[in-house]
Structures are given as C-alpha cells and as structure tokens.
C-alpha cells in the first residue's frame with residue numbers, strides 16, 4: 001500500500017543567505033512530480049562543506065535565491081513515494097538516492113563518456129534545484145540513483 005503523502009513536509013530552510021546565514025526548520029509544500037520525475041521521501045541527508053559555501057554564497061556562483069532554492073544539501077537517501085506518469089522502471093517503495101547533480105543534459109560529449117560531472121548543463125542540487133535538507137524532493141527518474149539492499153540510508157546518503 002502506498003503511504004499517505006502529506007501536503008507539507010519539514011525542511012531546513014536557509015534564512016539570511018550570506019556570511020551570517022541560519023537554518024530554520026519550516027514546513028514547506030511537498031512538490032508534485034512532473035511526468036518524468038519521482039517524488040522521494042528522504043530519510044537521510046549528508047552534510048557537506050559545499051552546502052555551507054552555497055548558503056554563505058562565497059563562491060563565484062549566483063546565490064541559491066537566484067534559482068528560487070531555499071534548502072541546501074546534495075546527498076540524500078530515501079524511498080520513492082510517487083511516480084510520474086511517464087516514468088518506467090521505478091515503483092513506489094523503491095529506495096532512491098539524490099546526487100550532487102540533480103540532472104545533466106544527457107546529450108553532450110561528457111555525458112556520453114561517463115563524465116557527466118563535467119556536463120556544462122549540470123544542475124547543482126541544493127543550489128540550482130531544491131536540496132536534500134528537506135523531507136520530500138522530486139528527482140528526474142532517469143538520473144535518480146538506486147540504493148542496493150544492505151546499505152543503510154545513513155551510509156548511502158553521504159556516498160551520493
């Protein structure tokens with residue numbers, strides 16, 4: 001049986017982006033997956049120094065707010081709770097991981113050669129798309145990671 005999906009979930013929202021940022025736990029709307037996306041309920045997130053840089057905005061990158069992103073985090077592990085209409089091969093209940101790149105272009109030299117971390121079209125999770133400091137996150141099915149049995153979420157999250 002599919003679990004009930006609430007309207008809102010908890011999130012660690014960055015307040016005061018910049019050198020004196022804070023993270024506040026707030027309730028945010030649970031996103032609706034697009035046709036090619038999964039909705040994942042995260043059980044764990046990694047905490048990474050890059051998250052701090054994104055929240056401080058001390059790298060030569062636009063701030064999170066420029067992308068409408070309120071939660072950092074790019075290493076998440078959880079379970080699929082809803083599957084977009086056009087998605088094949090994923091089911092509710094499957095374990096799922098969220099990576100530092102939430103998506104890539106899938107159609108450049110780097111992507112074709114397994115070097116998609118160099119893709120110029122890479123979407124940085126927790127900067128350009130909603131991060132893993134929240135309970136519910138959508139993810140493109142084609143670029144969501146499988147988590148094998150025998151690997152706990154607390155271990156799988158940071159490995160992403």
Ligand SMILES: [Zn+2]
Nearest residue numbers: 048049050074
């Ligand atoms: Zn990291």
Ligand SMILES: [Zn+2]
Nearest residue numbers: 105108111119
């Ligand atoms: Zn690419």
